[in-house]
Every structure is written in structure tokens, then in C-alpha cells.
Amino acid sequence: xxxxxxxxxxxxxxxxTTILNAARQIGGDLVPPAMCYYSTLKDTGGKCRVCLVKVxxxxxxxxxxxxxxxxxxxxxxxxxxxxQNLTSPEVLxxxxxxxxxxxxxxxxxxxxCDQAGECDLQNLAYEHGAAKTRYEEDRRTFExxxxxxxxxxxxxxxxxxxxCTFVGDQLTDKRVHGVLGRGDKSEISTFIQQNVDNDFSGNxxxxxxxxxxxxxxxxxxxxxxxxxxxxxxRNCTKCSGKVVLWTKGDDVLRVxxxxxxxxxxxxxxxxxxxxxxxxMSDWTVEGPRHIDRHSVIAQNHYEKIxxxxxxxxxxxxxxxxxxxxxxxxxxxxxx
Amino acid sequence: MLTNRSKVVVKKEMxxxxxxxxxxIFGGVAVTIKHMFRRKTTVRFPEAKREISSVWRxxxxxxxxxKGAERCTACGLCAVACPAEAxxxxxxxxxxxEEGLYREExxxxxxxxxxxxxxxxxxxEEACPKEAIFLTDRIVPTDFQRNDFVYGKDKLVEKVNExxxxxxxxxxxxxEFKKHKSLSxxx
Numbered sequence: 124x125x126x127x128x129x130x131x132x133x134x135x136x137x138x139x140t141t142i143l144n145a146a147r148q149i150g151g152d153l154v155p156p157a158m159c160y161y162s163t164l165k166d167t168g169g170k171c172r173v174c175l176v177k178v179x180x181x182x183x184x185x186x187x188x189x190x191x192x193x194x195x196x197x198x199x200x201x202x203x204x205x206x207q208n209l210t211s212p213e214v215l216x217x218x219x220x221x222x223x224x225x226x227x228x229x230x231x232x233x234x235x236c237d238q239a240g241e242c243d244l245q246n247l248a249y250e251h252g253a254a255k256t257r258y259e260e261d262r263r264t265f266e267x268x269x270x271x272x273x274x275x276x277x278x279x280x281x282x283x284x285x286x287c288t289f290v291g292d293q294l295t296d297k298r299v300h301g302v303l304g305r306g307d308k309s310e311i312s313t314f315i316q317q318n319v320d321n322d323f324s325g326n327x328x329x330x331x332x333x334x335x336x337x338x339x340x341x342x343x344x345x346x347x348x349x350x351x352x353x354x355x356x357r358n359c360t361k362c363s364g365k366v367v368l369w370t371k372g373d374d375v376l377r378v379x380x381x382x383x384x385x386x387x388x389x390x391x392x393x394x395x396x397x398x399x400x401x402x403m404s405d406w407t408v409e410g411p412r413h414i415d416r417h418s419v420i421a422q423n424h425y426e427k428i429x430x431x432x433x434x435x436x437x438x439x440x441x442x443x444x445x446x447x448x449x450x451x452x453x454x455x456x457x458x
Numbered sequence: 459m460l461t462n463r464s465k466v467v468v469k470k471e472m473x474x475x476x477x478x479x480x481x482x483i484f485g486g487v488a489v490t491i492k493h494m495f496r497r498k499t500t501v502r503f504p505e506a507k508r509e510i511s512s513v514w515r516x517x518x519x520x521x522x523x524x525k526g527a528e529r530c531t532a533c534g535l536c537a538v539a540c541p542a543e544a545x546x547x548x549x550x551x552x553x554x555x556e557e558g559l560y561r562e563e564x565x566x567x568x569x570x571x572x573x574x575x576x577x578x579x580x581x582x583e584e585a586c587p588k589e590a591i592f593l594t595d596r597i598v599p600t601d602f603q604r605n606d607f608v609y610g611k612d613k614l615v616e617k618v619n620e621x622x623x624x625x626x627x628x629x630x631x632x633x634e635f636k637k638h639k640s641l642s643x644x645x
Contacts, residue, residue, distance in 0.1 A: 234533030234587050235564045259640065343564050344551040346534035422538055 127204035129153055132443065142195035142206055143174055147385060151443040153208050154163075154385070156218075156247050158332045159284035160196035160226070162387050168196035168288050171282065172221045173247060175215050180205035192217055198430075215251070222252040228262045228307075229333070230279045238334030238349040240419045244282060263307065270300065270313055271320050273339050273398050274328060278310050278394055281335035287311065287327035294391055295321035311335070322361055329380045329388050340398055341377040348419045350376055355406035360418040361393040367412050375401045381412075506575040512626045515578045515593040518571055519622045523561055526617060529590035532566035536582035536591055544575035545582060562588070569614060573598050573607040583627075592624040 126135045129146050133375050136145045144162070146154045155176055160168035168174075174196045178189040183203025195206070208214055226248060233239040257321040265278035265322060283302065286309070291298035299321075300313040328336050350369040357364045369377040380388040400406065411426040499510050521527075521529050532549035546621055550567035552560045559565075582591050601607060616622045636644055 232537070232562075234531045235562055239533070343532075343551050345549075346538075348538055349534060419538065 125200045125202040125204070127200050127202070127206060128342065129206045130208050130210050137199055138200075140200050141168075142176060142178075142200055142204075143168075144195075144199050146195065146206075146208065149443070150384075151440065153226045153443070155195045155208050155307055156243075156251070156343070157196055157385075158243055158247065158282060159286060160314060161286050161289070161330055162385070163389055163391075164286060164289040164330065167284075167286060169194050171219055173225070173251075173286055175214060175217050175221065177211040178204060178208040179207050179211075218251045219253060222248050222259070224433065225282050226252065226256070227258055229263055229282065231413055232280070236277075236280065236334035237347075238280075238331075238341060243332035254282050265310060265440045267432070268312065269339070270336070273325065273394070273409055275337050275339045275342060276311060277335050277337070278312075279309055279335075280333045283309055283311075284332055286330040286332070287336055289319075289323070290327045290330055294323040297321065322393045323391055325394040326380065326388065326391045328397075329382070329391075332386075338377055338379075338397075340401070345371055348422050350420075351424070352412040352414060352420065354409040354412045355405050356380070356409065357400065358394060359396050360382055362396060363390040363392065364396060365390050366396055366406075368408070370403070370407060373403055375403055375406075384415075420429070500522070510595055512595075513596045515580045515583075517573075517594055517596040517598045518568065518576075518582070518609075518614055519592050519594050519624070520523055521590055521624065522594060522609065522618060522621075525558065526618045527558055527561040528565060529561050529588045530566045530569060531560075531562040531564050531588055531590070533587065535585040535587060539581045539585035540576075541574045541579060541581065542577045544572045544577075546570050566611070569611050571609050571614065573609055574604065592622075592627060594622055594624065594627075 124135050125138050125140070126133060126144075127145060128134075129142070129149060132149050132153065134145055134149050136148060143155055143157060143160060147251075156173040157168070157174045158171035160171075160174065172194060174194055175192040176195045177192055178198070180186040181189055181204065182201035186203070195208075207370040224294060225244065230246065233242070233245060236242070239245060263279070268278065270276050285302065288298065288301050291300055300311065302309050304310055325338075328338050331337075344382050345367065350371050353368045353370055355366055355368045365381055366378050367381055368375050369379065378392075380390060380392045380397075382388055411424065414421045414424050420421065485641050523529055532547050534547065537543075537545040537547060546568075547566045547570070548568040549564050552563050552565055578593060580593050598607075628636075635641075638644060
């Protein structure tokens, strides 16, 4: 077990845990954002650089700070480590730069994009990015590609997080798409437009942090914030069958897997559940899905409040705020 | 008592002049006659029109761009900003060959504003990222049927040959921004 401090909050985690996961155990605002790391996909992380944090003290044995900002999704913790995320202006500055880089070639066509409203990049740019672009050159453009008849690939929106290729590798038995080209020219593509028709290939829609991979059956049907998300399940032989139905009236517009508080899917669902069952009668509805009130999807969204849960959440927040007010780590460690 | 203007009701006997009511009636008539010679507060509407501010918020218009393509891309921001929930829309995908009709890949196949719900606050105009919806100086006419107040695209989208000028409604900052033709938004 290693004991470390993140933004003044102490946490004890097993050895080998990454800083990001340690921060997630604390929860709240101090969790670094992550665009490429995905807890349920192996070997993801280390590509997008938005989760950079400052390590003010390496460990109890060697309390020197790490020379550069480190990617928290790839750096294991050490006993006595002191990590700064929100409390370090250097980190916030670096993150702002990273967001600017991610947006360099992003078309910012949010008014058209189906992902708008639940897009990680949109949230990230809103919280950490600059309001204006300094980029004057033409952005790279690609043709839209149909990956199979159910998935649409907008390569222009892609930030090359590689999550979808890991889905191809780890969830399906035969990957038929990947990243071609290098550097600025790299793109997600299939082998000569080959269909991706594996049973679990639809999950690449859910893991995509931007609107590069979108559900064709939901294409332009409705903005997410006009739909009503419901938790539902059905007996499925291939997957857990636990899904979210995005409904409008009695119509099921879209079916997606359930994402946790960090926007990650724990139970992947099969393509049959995702694409074939668009009838309310196919599903057992459990109730309205909890949507964070800061999300635009929470507009006109009503759900039953669990008072016990609310009390716990308030207490957790208070604890977190108290931690934030703790005195800054000793400056002697930084010099 | 908060305003200090309340009066305590006194039920005292009226005297002779008060009992015949005539002075009170003439007093009332005098007020009426005085008002007859005052400047009229109303105008005879369809013939005469009252002067309105340049930022008056009247009937909406859905703008087209210079080439005549509809600017609206059905992003739904106006509808989510609308405090009266007066706006509804359905999106559709632009087909090949319709580039001259619709500016973006997605467009609103149905766009409806319920003018009975609308409170003309202008938040839709403010939310619009595509400069598609503007409130104009036109007054929404009266009608007999409630259904006729639900304005569809036929009434909202401006005609290609009779454009509605909204340049007076734009702030100097926007006008300045629009001069930069290199920005993708202005192309």
C-alpha cells in the first residue's frame, strides 16, 4: 500500500495503481481529465496528455520533484508522493496548451455533430480551453466513411486516442480497422472499406471521446438533450443486456451502454442490443438514468432523488473542500 | 401599511352636497372632458405605426446566407435556450446536390415556433451559433385559429428574393468579426 497526497487530500492505494486511478478513488474536481485512458481497455492511455499532473515529491525515500509534468494515467504511485493537479498553475497552463493542440484539427462542428452534449472534448475545452482559436491554417479534411451499415466515421473530428482500435483488439476477435499513416497524416480506417460487423464492434461508438464514431441509426435523429435517458435491461445471451435507452415519447432513438461517472463503460453491450432492439416492448425499464446536473442533458430531466445518496455526496464534497483548503505542500520540497 | 398609502374607512354621515352626488358627477365629467383634449395615447394601428427601437424584438426570421442556402443546421440550441419552450425542430441530412439549399451537412426539415408561447425574449437569437435566427421589427399578426400561430418554415425562412435586413441588430463586435473573411464561419 502506498500513501500519497493529491491536491492536499491524502489517499491510500495499493502499489502499482496509477496516479489517475488514485485520484479517482478520491473523486470530485481533483480527478485529472482523460481523453485516451479507458479503465476497461488494457494498454490505453499516455497519448492525449490532458491528464498531466505535477509530482512535487517523488516518494518518501526520494522527495525530489519529478523534472517534468507526468501523464497521471501511466505513472504509478509511490509512498509519500505529493501530486498537484488543480493547485498547480503550471498544470492548468499545460492542459490549456494540450487542449489547444487537440483542437488544432478539430472542425468544431458541434452544431452538426451528434456527440454534442455528451462529448468529452467539448467538456474539456469548455473547462480548460481558451475561448478563441489562434489557428489560421486550413484544418485537415477527410471524406466521411461508413464503417459497416451502422457506424459512421468522421475522421475530421478524430483526436487519435486509439480507444476504438483497442476495442477492436480486445472485445472483438478479429480487428479490421486501425490507424493508418503517421503524425499529422494518421487516420482511423478499415482495410479497404471493409465492414466492421463483429458482435461487439458497436462499442467503439461509446468509447469514442469525440463525435468521430457515431451511431448511424441515431444520425441526426435528435439532439441528446431532447431525449430522455432510461436505464433498461433485457435478457441477452451475448452480453449483460444492461443499457441506457435514449427515448423521445415512446420511441427508442438510441441504445447505448451505461457509462460511469468518469464516462467509461464497464459492461460492454453487443450489437444486437445496440442496433436491433428499438422497441420499448423489448426492454424492461428500470427508471430514469441519473444525469449530472451540470450536463445539458439534465435539462427538463426529472428523477427521484435518493436522499441517503445525496447526503453522502454533500458530505463527500464538504470533505473535499476541506482538503482543498489545507496548507500548500512545503515549498522546500519544490526547490 | 407597507406603502403608507392605505386609508382607514370612515363611515360618517354624508352632508347635503355629498348626498345629491351632482358635484361628484360633474367632477368626473370634467376629468373625462379634460382627457378628450389631451394627446392620444393610441395610434390607429394598420394605417399608422408607432416608432420602434432598432433592437425591437418581433417576428423571427430564419436567414439564408449570401448564396441563398439556409443557415440553420438544427443544432437545437435555440430550442434548449427558449424559456417558453416554443421552438421545436426535426433534423435531416443534406443529400448530394442540395448544397445550394442548405449550408451545412444537417438541416432543419421541420422548424416550428409557437408564437403564442413565444415571449420574444431573444434568447434563441443569442444562442444561435450559425447566425440563422433573428428577431425582426415585424409584428406577429393576429389570427383566429390557435394552430395558425404555429409558424413553420414557410413563414419563418426568408425568401431568396426578398431578404430581411438584420444588420442593424448586430453589435459592432459582430460586424467587426464578420469582416474577417478568412474565418471559416464567414466563408
